[in-house]
Amino acid sequence: MNETYDKIIIGAGAAGLMAAYSSCIGNKGSADSQRILLLERKDVVGKKITATGNGKCNYTNSVQNKECYRSSEPDKAFRIIKSYDHEHIIKMFQCLGVLPRERNGYFYPYGEQAKSIRDVLKNAVVNKGAVIRTEKYVTDIDRSNDKYTVTCADRTKYTAKKIIIAAGGCAAPVFGTDGSIFCILKKLGLKIINPRPALCGLKTDYRYLKNIDGVRLKCKCSLYSKNIKNIIFSEEGEIIFSKNGISGIPVMNLSRFAVNEMDKNNKCGLILDLFPDMDELQLEGILALTATANGGPVSTALSAVVNDKLLKILIRESGMDTEEHADRFDKVKRKEVFGKLAKLLKNFTVSITGDTGFENAQTTQGGVDLNEINEETMECKKIPGMYLAGEVLDVDGMCGGYNLQWAWSTGFISGRNSL
Ligand SMILES: Cc1cc2nc3c(=O)[nH]c(=O)nc-3n(C[C@H](O)[C@H](O)[C@H](O)COP(=O)(O)OP(=O)(O)OC[C@H]3O[C@@H](n4cnc5c(N)ncnc54)[C@H](O)[C@@H]3O)c2cc1C
Structure with missing residues (x-):
């Protein structure tokens, strides 16, 4: 027999837990409270939250x-964010x-433990009387007679008048998000x-890659497409x-x-x-001065300026012998060698x-088109009673706490408006 609730939330990640919390803010956990069910595929709720921000949760x-x-x-997307923004979120978590x-x-x-964010939300919704069922993999949703019936892989069925889809996207499937x-x-x-x-690493076939495995560089990183003059996005960082x-x-941001x-x-x-803070000519001068002052072979004379492993490759690419001594260069050679090196750097x-x-x-990136939803409520325009929140929607944030902010904002709005 189907279990019946007032509202079913699919996915107990950031958006789903927030939707449950805002749904039951007025609940006292008593019999007349809204009956809310969270269905989560994994064995615990909010597994991804605990991995965020290198385990610290930004x-x-x-x-x-x-x-x-x-x-x-x-x-x-930004109007939605502004309607329940970071200031609300910071205050809300402070209250918890x-x-x-x-x-x-x-x-x-403050304690820099991501699980504390997951735990306060979980405790809040449980204390308000919401029911959490884990290891429930939703495989079908059916709508008839203004009711939703949700079927899970273990053949259990649940029915409710309202449903919130907060099942995330396809990223990091190890945390339960397979995109199904x-x-x-x-x-x-x-x-x-x-x-x-989105927010992933990129592969390259750069021929000296194995020589610089593990090297970290602070730089301005620009993405070009079709030709090197067509820059699409630039950002400075490591x-x-x-x-x-x-x-x-x-790299993740681009x-x-x-x-x-x-x-x-x-x-x-x-x-x-x-060297984003100087032009080629300034850099050429600095390289020449530093290498000459050092007096050792060029492969080590610039250690204080450029990473050694990278330097060796660039010296080779610029046609120089790594064992040459810069203090023995004449004026013409100095200009040629350090001009080339500055260009490469x-x-x-x-x-x-x-x-x-x-x-x-x-x-x-991608997901349910935002034109499918009413931005004030997160309700589907075509399917009344169905709401969407979080990464399942077509919004991806930059690094820096923006993806969770999107999950919190949309989770909160969907929960409040589906009472
Ligand atoms: C390693 C890592 C670090 C990150 N760090 C940060 C950070 O520091 N700051 C930041 O803002 N963002 C960060 N993010 C991104 C952020 O975690 C996500 O964008 C955010 O969690 C999305 O929230 P969500 O609730 O929409 O989806 P999720 O948190 O992915 O939750 C969806 C839930 O739905 C469940 N589910 C999926 N399908 C079904 C189904 N069919 N039936 C039942 N349950 C289902 C999943 O098991 C999952 O628990 C990070 C992501 C990763 C992978």
């Missing part, structure tokens, strides 16, 4: 602007006992914008080379654009400027051959 950010949220409908710790606008729980919800939503008639990885590619915050360009079969790559270019996939992505 749960929001005080810098908020439209560019932090990427979508086919960016204006709509989360003291914030702020670093350059990034917010973490999109098939169910498509069947119900919703428009899905092709889900693809990048990291691995055996098969490049990662780091700037990865969604690289994924899109590769989908269109456009050749793309990264231009790394290791300001335009270190690697082509991109792929992305590291959903397995290694922190979020999903």
Whole structure:
């Protein structure tokens, strides 16, 4: 026999737990309270939350602007964020006992343990009387007679008048998000914008990659497409080379654009400027002065300026012998050698051959088209009584707490408006 509730929430991640919390703020856990059921596929709720921010949970950010949220409908996405913004979230978590710790606008729980964010939400909803069922993999949703019947893989069925879809996207499937919800939503008639990885690493076939495996570089990282003059996105920060590619915050932030360009079969790559604060001529002068003052072979004379492993490759690429001594160069050679090296250090270019996939992505670009929902309530325009929240929607945030902010904002709005 079907169990009946007032509301069913599918997915007990960030958006689902927040939707449950805002649904039952007025509940006292008594018999006349709203009967709310959370169905979660994994054995515990909010598994992904506990892995966020390297286990510290960067749960929001005080810098908020439209560019932090990427979508086919960016204006709509940002209006939704503003209607329940980071200030509400910080206060709300404070009311639940989360003291914030702020670093350059990034917010973490003071104790820097991501599980504390998951636990306060879980405790709040349980105390308010919501029912949580784990290991419930929703495989079908049926709507008839203004009621929703949800079927799980173990053949259990649940019925309610209202339903909130908070099952996330396809990123990091190890936390329960395999993207199967999109098939169910498509069947119900919703428009899905092709889900693809975002906030992921990128692969490159740079021929000296194994020589610089593990090297970290602070630089300005620019993505080009089709030709090196066509720059699509640039950001400064630290990048990291691995055996098969490049990662780091700037790379993650531009990865969604690289994924899109590769989908269109456009050749793309990264231009790394290791000295963004000076021009080529200034850099040439500094390199020449430093190497000459040091007096050792060029391969080590610039250690204080450039990473040794990278330097060896660039010296080779610029046609120099690594054992040459700069203090023995004549004027013409000095100009030629350090001019070439400065050019390479300001335009270190690697082509991109792929992305590291959903397995290694922190979020999903694409998802349910925002035009399918009423932005004030998160209710589906075509399917009354069905609400959507979180990563399942076509919005992906930059690194810095924006994806969780999107999950909190949409979770809260959907819960409050589906009473
Ligand atoms: C390693 C990592 C680090 C991150 N760090 C940060 C960070 O510091 N700051 C930040 O803002 N963002 C971060 N993110 C992104 C952020 O965690 C997500 O965008 C956010 O959790 C999305 O919330 P959600 O509730 O929509 O989806 P999820 O949190 O993914 O929750 C969806 C839930 O639905 C369940 N589910 C899925 N399908 C079904 C089904 N068919 N039946 C039942 N249950 C189902 C899943 O098991 C899951 O528990 C990080 C992501 C990763 C992977």
